[in-house]
Amino acid sequence: xxxxxxxxxxxxxxxxxxxxxxxxxxxxxxxxxxxxxxxxxxxxxxxxxxxxxxxxxxxxxxxxxxxxxxxxxxxxxxxxxxxxxxxxxxxxxxxxxxxxxxxxxxxxxxxxxxx
Amino acid sequence: xxxxxxxxxxxxxxxxxxxxxxxxxxxxxxxxxxxxxxxxxxxxxxxxxxxxxxxxxxxxxxxxxxxxxxxxxxxxxxxxxxxxxxxxxxxxxxxxxxxxxxxxxxxxxxxxx
Numbered sequence: 001x002x003x004x005x006x007x008x009x010x011x012x013x014x015x016x017x018x019x020x021x022x023x024x025x026x027x028x029x030x031x032x033x034x035x036x037x038x039x040x041x042x043x044x045x046x047x048x049x050x051x052x053x054x055x056x057x058x059x060x061x062x063x064x065x066x067x068x069x070x071x072x073x074x075x076x077x078x079x080x081x082x083x084x085x086x087x088x089x090x091x092x093x094x095x096x097x098x099x100x101x102x103x104x105x106x107x108x109x110x111x112x113x114x115x
Numbered sequence: 116x117x118x119x120x121x122x123x124x125x126x127x128x129x130x131x132x133x134x135x136x137x138x139x140x141x142x143x144x145x146x147x148x149x150x151x152x153x154x155x156x157x158x159x160x161x162x163x164x165x166x167x168x169x170x171x172x173x174x175x176x177x178x179x180x181x182x183x184x185x186x187x188x189x190x191x192x193x194x195x196x197x198x199x200x201x202x203x204x205x206x207x208x209x210x211x212x213x214x215x216x217x218x219x220x221x222x223x224x225x226x227x228x
Contacts (some may be wrong), residue, residue, distance in 0.1 A: 004158075035218075043159070043202075043218035056215060091158050102149050102206070102217065106158030 002026070004107035005058040006092050012113045021110045022075055025094030033104060034067055034077050035091040043091070048099070049075065082114045119203045123225040127197075135189040135222050137203030139204075140184040146207055149216060150181060152186045152199040159202065159218070162188065193226045 005024040013019055025032050033048040034035070047057040056112045060067070069075040079086055089111050093104040120138040127133040139148065150162040163170055163177045165186070170177045176189040190197055204219040 018190075042220055045215065048215065052142070062213070102147055102164045103161040104151075104159070104161070107158065109158055 004092055004105050005060075006043030006090075006110050007110065008110055010113075012115065013082055013114050015083055015091035016081045017056045017114075018078065018115075019082045019086075019088050019112060021077040021092075021112070023075045023077070023107060024097075025075070026105055027073065028096060029105070030072075030097035031095040032069060032075050033093040033095070034075070035093065035106075036088045037091060037109070038088045046077070063064050082112075083090070084114045087112055087114050090107035119205055119219055122203075123205060123220065124203050124225070126225050126227060127190075127193045128149075129187040129195060129228050130192055133193040133197065133224055133226070135201050135203075135224060136185065137187070138185045139203070139205045142183050142205050146205050148177065148183075148186050149194065149204040149206060150175070151200070151202045151216075151218070152197075153206065153221070154196075154199040163212075171224065190224075193224075193227065195226050196209045198201055198226045 007022045025103040030051050036046055037043045037044050044059055046059045047067045048055055050068045066081055068078045089109045091106050091109045093106040095104050145167050147164050149164040151157045151159045152162055162174050165171055165177045165179050175187050176214045179186045200221040200223050204216045
């Protein structure tokens with residue numbers, strides 16, 4: 001089975017441009033998470049969804065960031081306008097509802113560089 | 116969620132057991148201990164989790180002290196591919212905060228030949 005699929009794997013853009021990161025969770029998983037990783041701050045939870053509904057977005061840094069999950073098989077994280085401090089690796093993860101393992105399945109990440 | 120304390124780095128010889136400690140003195144009764152690892156340039160990978168009892172799977176063993184204030188992850192025969200950052204996380208496993216896992220700095224384990 002395919003794991004969590006993220007695209008693009010690498011993105012280089014200029015300050016002020018809109019960036020859209022995409023995630024396809026594992027089929028049947030009801031939870032979806034967006035994390036951001038930087039050297040300074042480590043791995044931070046930005047937002048997570050349950051059954052396509054945002055449950056907790058307290059980690060979203062500011063209004064420039066938005067996330068959507070229009071259906072069970074797709075989610076986007078958008079940054080508009082992007083800034084150099086948004087440069088990071090963005091991870092998407094999914095997890096099945098009701099599982100007692102506490103296991104999150106992470107994608108390979110999208111490395112964003114904002115010049 | 117309770118916070119955890121881990122050493123920033125550890126070394127281990129290939130083939131030997133790697134014992135990674137974690138302190139979580141403020142853990143509450145319904146919080147689990149989770150371990151993940153992150154190999155360079157990859158996404159984090161789940162290893163094991165436990166509540167009170169010691170746990171073992173094909174990857175590792177988890178030893179939790181009786182008072183649950185600390186735990187140790189054991190890789191019985193470390194290989195070079197086990198070189199990674201290991202994260203010890205404490206979190207709830209039910210309700211609205213299901214799987215809201217907060218990652219700390221972790222321990223960089225370097226397995227040496």
